[in-house]
Amino acid sequence: MAFNLVKALMSRLMRRARRGGFDISAGSSSHSGGDRIDPGLLADDSLDVGARKAVTDRLALDARLDSNLRMLKLAAGPSPDIIIRQIVTDSGLHAVVLHLQGIVDQKRIESVVRAVSSAGAARAQDLMTELGAHLLRSSRVKTVASFTELWDALSDGLAVILADGRNQGLACSAQSFKTRPIEEPPTDTTLRGPRQGFIEDLTTNLAILRQWIRTPNLWIEETNLGHLTQTRLVIAYVKGLASEELLAEVRQRIQRIETDSVLGTGPVEDFIQDTHLSFFPLILRTERPDRVVGNLLEGRVAIMVQNSPFALVAPMDYGMLFQSADDYYEPVPIVFVISVLRVIAFWTSILLPGAFVAVLTFHHELLPTSLLLRIVGDRAGVPFPVIVEVFLMELTFELLREAGLRLPRAVGSAVTIVGALVLGESAINAGLVSPSVIIIVATTAIASFILPTFSFDISARLLRFAFVVAGGSIGLFGVEYGIILVVLVLASRRSFGHPYLAPVAPFITGGWKDYIFRTWHWAKTMRPKMTGGREPIRAPRGQMPRPDASPESEGRQQMRPGSQDNKTEGQ
């Protein structure tokens, strides 16, 4: 009979999860306070996790302290990091202070314990009121009435005070998470930018965001994902800038997620992307706050998850693959040249081996005679066809690359360099491969490292493989076919409704100012049409640096904080 009850409860639970709901304050599914359920159900070892969850979701705190403690024991097990401090107050009331070890600040706990033990109220309700007033020093005080709320509070690092005779507890903040310091992310470094990167703690990350964007229009919405992990997920956007349709789409996709665990942003990305079969990333993943902030200010939405330093930015377009944070801190001509180099490097890394194979096996006439004879001369005696040679060397380089990733840093680079040199040299001397193929493969590998976002992505390697097959079987016709196919598929992709190839296709002239090649900051007077279309004018024109006509007339008054406000965004 208990089992049937559990099953009925489970179905109700599922239905409620599907309906979902967002709150501004961090919330868990609300407690409806209906029929009481016996925590003793949890003593049954044969219950699986879903059934256990169904039971614990319905548990409510009891007035008696010991039954609450029993409930805690049954639900959370004998975990040694749940610290239960039994206290008898000065007025004789029994109370406990609960906290999870390791995520609380011991000094705060001590002060809470002292506050509790020195409380003078006689009845439990008065105790709670007095503590609530007395403990106003804490930043957050709230009541907990159900087991779920209790456990959420404990997991958040709050200390929970339960008193005998009251079926509600009091939770007050005492968090002190151990987090790593904010430092530059290893995957995305810059020469001139801030040395800041997101860390695993979501609160700190949000604080960083708030420091960058101080307008109150930076709105943040939070929810929990994952039945077992209850991971906090947050979306951030600039209200009034990000389009409401985009927000609705993002919210809808996140709310659709139904899973048991969310370990970082990777799973979230899997759930919410437009299509899972995509060679090109459809959501930007970055660790740098300045990149996230820049995109937020263009009307995009950022998604961050607890325990992951990577933030997701949606929607993404093709040009964002080629942007690195450094582009905004270096002078424009340098950035222009380097951006061109990046685009060339990207397409080279995908097309070069295929084109090489195609030209050598199908289109000899396209090579100048001396070059052709030189390449053919080098290849004399190699027992493999060109395409097999290229496969072999590509495979070897991929193996070296992966090996270099896994080895400890001190040894890794030495091994890969030596491996590449020795392997390449020996292979040539053994007559198994020709030097030209090694050059091609090495150039491809180097070109693939140039991209800031894309370097280790398996999909680029798959594309390269596909082009080699196409080039080796039908020559340059196959390579061209592949290019058309890739561009066609890219053109049909949308990332959250935003065409992936914009502003290349559809061609939006304004969008090119800050695409792969950027212009000076003073020239960026308009926001990108597709995402920032709600508030197109970013800055007034005519701010090019120029010698002032009368430099002395303005600027006599000293600067004061807040005096810039009337000059910001065109109203």
Added chain:
Amino acid sequence: MANTAEVIANRQLTAILFMMRTTVVISFVPLLTTGDAAQDAWAAGLITGLLLTLVAWGVAGLAARYPGLTVVDYSRLLLGRFLGTMVSLVISWHFLLIAATDIRIYAELMRVAFMPNTPIWFTVVAMAFLATLGAWFGIEPIGRTADAFLPIFAAFVALTLLGAAPSFNLHNLQPVLARGLRPVLSSVWTPLGIGLQWVSVGMLFPFLIPESRRVRSVVLAAVLSSALLAIVVAVLVGVLGADLGSKSLFPFLKMARSVRPTRTIERIEILGTVAWGLGLFAGGSTMVYCGSRALSQILRIAEYRKIVPIFGVLVALYSMYAYKDAFQLVGFFRPPGFPLLIALTAGVPYALMWASHLARHLGRRRTGGAGK
């Protein structure tokens, strides 16, 4: 995706039409190889451009007067149900013809110039598949792809012309217009007939945005492509000479193969061939799309995507079996057969539709109707 209204920008349609026309006429250069214009082919190109502009204006103008309707719709409206349906079927056949013939020309080029042992069916099926895939994705991705490829296309054609420029000899173009207008006019008809591609405007017009400049964009495509063609033909004659040029099967390719721009840069024919492939994709997929839409409208099938694979297969079959070999393909385009065919099957219906439209218009005015 079934019910979302697809839209493409005017500029994208211009790009598609431009690339479609330039591709075909650059391939075997009918301005030079059909008719008798020889060194005055550039003049024939200008005249063709003029006439094509009129044709484009005619097609687009009629479509603009029935906004929201495709040619299938207003042909039935203007010519009655039976005749209208006949005309729509003929126009669907045009889409098939254009796609199949363009693909076949490309396949012949591949076979003759680059890969003599690859059978025709392979290239045809591959390109037909690509066109079908494009049509399946919809006119929006096709438009965007055309947008993305247009600069590359134009750049490659321009680079080929630049590479050939050092070998340009003005004497080849002289004496200018010495033989009078008749030989020049004889070369005009086939390229004009290839302007049949503008029939796609009839199907695509309802999807264009913004509405104010639709006709202009269609006409602009005609003007631009004709200007480019006149230039190309002038350079061709200047480099190859009138005799060699008009006797080559693929003069543009021949020109690219025969010049050596600098000591190191030698083999530039690959640029033209790549450009050709890009243009073929844009044109072929648009044609398959228009054909599928037209057929689905005639047969009253709601979802055009169901017809796309069938149409693709038809295109491939037609391309493979309608022409036996390169000789027959070349012969197909020779005047007066080809221009007459186009005039009868496309010119006459459009003339009738215009006449009917004007009659209705005048009739309404005369009776003082307050209608549209």
Added chain:
Amino acid sequence: MRLIAALAALCLALAATGCWDRKEPDDMVFAVALGFDIDDDGDYVAIAQFANPAAAKGGVPPSSQPAGSAPFWTDCAKGRTPFDALANLSPALSREMTVSNIEVLLISERLARRGIAPIMDLVARDNELRLTVSAAVVNGDLKSLLESQFPEDPIPALSIQRMLNPIHFIDPSAMSPGLLQSIADMLRPGQDLLLPVLRLNAGAGSESGAEHGPDSASDSPSDSKSGVGSTSPGHAVTHIGSAAFHRDRMIGWLDGHESRGANFARSRSQHTPVSVRSPAGGLVSIHVAHVVSTVSSRYMDGDVSILIKAKVEGHVQGQTGLEEGQAGVNFADSESLRDLRSCLAQCVREDIEHALAKSREYRSDFIGLGNAVYRRLPRAWRAGVGDRWYELLPDVEVDIEVESTLTSPGLLRESLHY
């Protein structure tokens, strides 16, 4: 899962077995030079020079390599048509032959005199051959020329190609910018072909009267001494003179002067040394850097007449006649400069006249006089002049106007005094 494996296997199969047109470079043998001859039976003989890339890459002089690893070798075969002859080369080859990387196309004198139209048809029609190859007529044995070695390149075809397409100095004779120009010349109404000539030196007795390499002195225009040959032992081949064609048959040779004149008239000369008589005695060498000439036709007294206008630009490179205290040309004196200029113009005019004389003698209109009539007076051409042009050619009136400029006296303002 199995579907994916099947697709992967298909891809790899495609990659491994290859498709119809796959030609591994190891399966090919590359012909770098092609020569055509015709034998007494009327059969075409194709002689091809093949490259051996493995041996050619070192840059080691070919003579020091063991036999069998020579950087190139030649082969020849007969056939009833040029393509037939080419195809008949294959049975003797262990790999498939490809002619897509030909650098030069050589034609023997015998074949040239019989007519090169079949060769041109082959080159224009074949999908492997290109019109960018340089063509030349061979004065001597074609096979030995293709077998002779050049010290600069291990593969002679590359040297021959460079010889025919010089960038800078030397080359008083015809340039060969590629077969495209040649075919275009042949096809143009009222114009005939002029192909450069390669002459085999070593051992083969050179005809008296033919001139040798670029360092020959050419003095006063009325003289035409045969210079003393001073070819270095390494060079077996010299590029001098041209062959004049009538339609597609070769009619005769042009020597160095006449070729130079022809190129002056055709505006195709690049850098040419000309030695003119100095007003101060001796000779002045002028490096003619730039020649622009136009050939135009007009009506004069009811007859067609041609005007060749040439503009010549050069600078002084040296002078003789400076011994015993001679002052040399006084470059500051405008009078002597004017003299010098007119001497230059006179020299150029005489070269052109020589070329014109040969053109009339051979009835080969390589200067393009007929083409000028065709272009400027099309109605006259159509009215009958075109059909009879070769009869009219010897008698048509031709005026030659030469305008010369001296840009600089070189790096010396005045001559050195000894």
